Amino acid sequence: MYRPMLHRLTHRQLEAFRAVIETGKITAAADMLGTTQPSISRAVSDLESAAGFALFERRGRQVVPTSEALALYEEVERSFVGLAEISRVIADIRDFRKGSLLIAGMPALALKFLPDVIADFARAEPGIVVSLRARSSQAVLRHLSSQQFDLGFAAIDTDHPAVLRRAICSSPMRAVMPIGHFLAQKPSLEPADFHEQPFIALGHEISTRSETDLFFASAKTRPRIVAEAQLSASICELVASGTGLSIVEPVTAINFAAAGKVISRPLHPEQPFRYDLLLPALREPSRAAARFLGLVESRFATLLGT
Template sequence: MLHRLTHRQLEAFRAVIETGKVTAAADVLGTTQPSVSRMVSDLEHVTGFNLFERSGRQLVPTSEALALYEEVERSFVGLAEISRVIEDIRDFRRGSLMIAGMPALALKFLPDAIAAFVKAEPGITVSLRARSSQAVLRHLSSQQFDLGFAAIDNDHPIVARRPIFTAPMQAVLPIGHPLVAKDRLEPGDFHEQPFVALGAEIATRSETDVFLAVGNARPRIVAEAQLSASICELVASGAGLSIVEPVTAANFAAVGKVIARPLHPDQPFRYDLLMPALREPSRVATRFLELVEAQFDALLSY
């Protein structure tokens, strides 16, 4: 067994093969000529055969040395590739990001953030799944996803949850509606108005019902939908008024499809960030979150 074989001996051997001189090999390795000579001599002792013959001032590798060099070179090429991979990961030229998001964020907000991110970091591959908030929680509990974006009140023992952004719910109105003249809408403004409601199974629906009940407002429900985007499309088509979470309201207002107005009293809506609790977030995930938080600030300042 070659108990005394070292990586440094192989480095010296490779450098001498490629330069043909001990002095040149020492320069390549940043060491001294005696040190290289000693390492080559030690390697010859370990292998049990001569590695070089002298021809004037040149060292000529033996046939055994050339056979060994082929194997050594394969190893060094492999190490070089590993070094390149390390550099790629460090410099964000290689990596992946698995994201699960509630539809309110996964239909427009997150795709915009991802598009900006992959443009800035073209070596990163991003996967996005649009799921209900509870399904996002289940995805993160698998520990296979890096980030989740949801709106939930329950926790999971192996999922870390924290608020990432809180903003008030928004009234959305068709272009040209008379209530557009108001700076903010109160419960009474919705009384007997045609209204597009969230589905009864959506948690925010009950909060909206409480808001309307404060002013004894009884809007005329003409349609229901599960997604804020579907509701905004119905509002844009003139079906009625509604109240939706702020990101979707901002997206539709920004492109001129609806008019968004704040409510009084405020009805806060919280978006949650979910991450696997059993491991630290990757550098890629951390960088993406910086972009997401900046985009929240920019979008909701419309």
């Protein structure tokens, strides 16, 4: 028994069939689809051949659908409604009306800097949902290596084969001191300025701690360590309370100074600090991620003058 070659069905055939059903004329269907009458006739004929039964009766210029055609139309219409929904989703993604970003950031950036960027991004692209995870730099690296996160922000020298790492901003560390501190009269602070002064240090497990220790050791300076903390924000809160002086990464120092909670000064000689951008190595950044990065770079430039 003969069976029609249903694998020859094409979207163009179904599109022509649907247009003829809805307009009742071959010429009107051609106008609707922006094509020619012979093209519509050929597509409908090919569909009839593939289906194995007639779809229309020709009555002069009118074409009347058969009962089989009407049954087919119901299913075709459901499919086209689904395609219309897919088209709408595609347009939403293209125009940034739909999507998501998953970001992991070191606390120095995740507590204020990145939320400020997210607020700007949300105003510009309200259809994109941004999720932020505050993690240690090592944890940020692990998250990005899973390929599940879109962007990571850290300060880390360790590489991973599944992660692309590049510097997104470099700027020197800064001294922070309580409001009204006598050293605030100086435009910059040197190692000797910290000698025997109460000092809040980074924890020994933080890589920058060794660089700060070297900053003091090179000048044979010994601050009096009264407390230690892991996070720059925690250190700045201790400084704001009058507990002592400290040296922290520049974003947190400048944000606390701008809020009027501490006084911040540059160091001489400079103690460099680098913020790293981490990207999943196995896939390209999305258009939304690229747009977000543009805002990050702009805020770094505004805040730190880089």
